[in-house]
Amino acid sequence: MPHLRQRHVVVLLRKLASFWPVVGLLGPRQSGKSTIFRDLLEWGDPKSLDSLELREEARRSPSTFLEKLPQPALIDEIQKAPELFDAIKLKVDRKRIPGAFLLTGSSGFSPRLGIRESLTGRIGLAELLPLTLSELQQKPFVQVSRLQAEGHRFGVRELLPAVLSGGMPVPAFMRDRDQRDQYWSAWLQTTVYRDLSAFFPRGFDGDFAMKILDRMAVVMREGELPTLKHFKDPARKVRTYLDCLKELFLVRKIACHSEGVGKETWLFFDSGLAAHLMGRVDGEGATLSLARHFLWNERAAQSIYAGKRLVREYFKSAQGAPVDMIMEEQIPIRIVPSAIDVTRRLKIEERAVLGAMKRLKVSHGYLLAPVEEGFLPPKKGGVGVLPWGVWS
DSSP, X not given: OGGGSOOTHHHHHHHHHTTOSEEEEEXXXXXXXXXXXXXXXXXXXXXXXXXXXXXXXXXXXXHHHHHTSOXXXXXXXXXXXXXXXXXXXXXXXXXXXXXXEEEEESSOOOGGGTOHHHHTTTEEEEEOOSOOHHHHTTOOOOOOOSOOSXXXXXXXXXXXXXXXXXXXXXXXXXXXXXXXHHHHXXXXXXXXXXXXXXXXXXSOOHHHHHHHXXXXXXXXXXXXXXXXXXXXXXXXXXXXXXXXXXHTTSEEEEEEOXXXXXXXXXXXXXXXXXXXXXXXXXXXXXXXXXXXXXXXXXHHHHXXXXXXXXXXXXXXXXXXXXXXXXXXXXXXXXXXXXXGGGTTTHHHHHHHHHHHHHHHTOSEEEEEESOSOOBOOOTXXXXXXXEGGGGO
């Protein structure tokens, strides 16, 4: 069953629970957070604050609510009762027991809820990403210590279906496209029209939030990265909505590297959601956008599940195409949508990478393509080609 598949974050959670008195697992709604704690780790039965009765009890008398919970205390969707955080802080300060409180949240523990200040120095946080390709295929987590052009576990045949269906535990295993669309429509209805309003300062308009998501999808169908320039509405209003959507993990912000001239851009959190919102996924523009979503998550898993800090940056010069990622040691990587781009059009596609290399003062960069095997840059410097499965 998909919801009982092993998840790579489990190892990190065990490590956090051996040291921190509070462990938080954050991620999108229905991404498998409570299932991981309850079924994979077998750390207890979660008390979900989706229940109005439990939520009111927790907010009315947080200390009493906590006293009734078994140890370890597993609380699901805790952001819905922010009063609990100060009560947890008091209990932890009296007696610091590793792994005493296990919390899940479908939003960031943001200052808006008064959470980060309460639990600073007391909580170990982990982010749950959509299922990676290795999780979909039930293969162990492999830390990629260096980029290789050949010898990868998965080829294009395994990658392409995963890029289209994404990594959310339920829709990723639906073979019928109509069923996936029905799932995502219901998911968006709950996330946007109910959950998002809790984070919005005032005057929330769910239809406007959906308008932003739909506009992003139109831009992505053309293979472009959405920025504020793509919206006709006031930039401040659009940014406010995007920041709140980011709190719910529905979109992710990709900053432009300080040496570039581009503006911040946003991607959806999952390629399956991107496919649903784009509707038509034929053509190189749509393929490129889907690959961006999926490969960003594959790369993110390499950092996040190893307990490392992830910096999401791309590069854009005054002229030329964007470079999708800036890796450690300032290495630029540009994603291309087809194998043809690294055969017939290699010189055209590598121009953006060469421009980034020059600006960042590095000797090599990469194109990331749907090929079985690539090639490394010459030792003296240049552009190499890597398969999409390089992090899988």
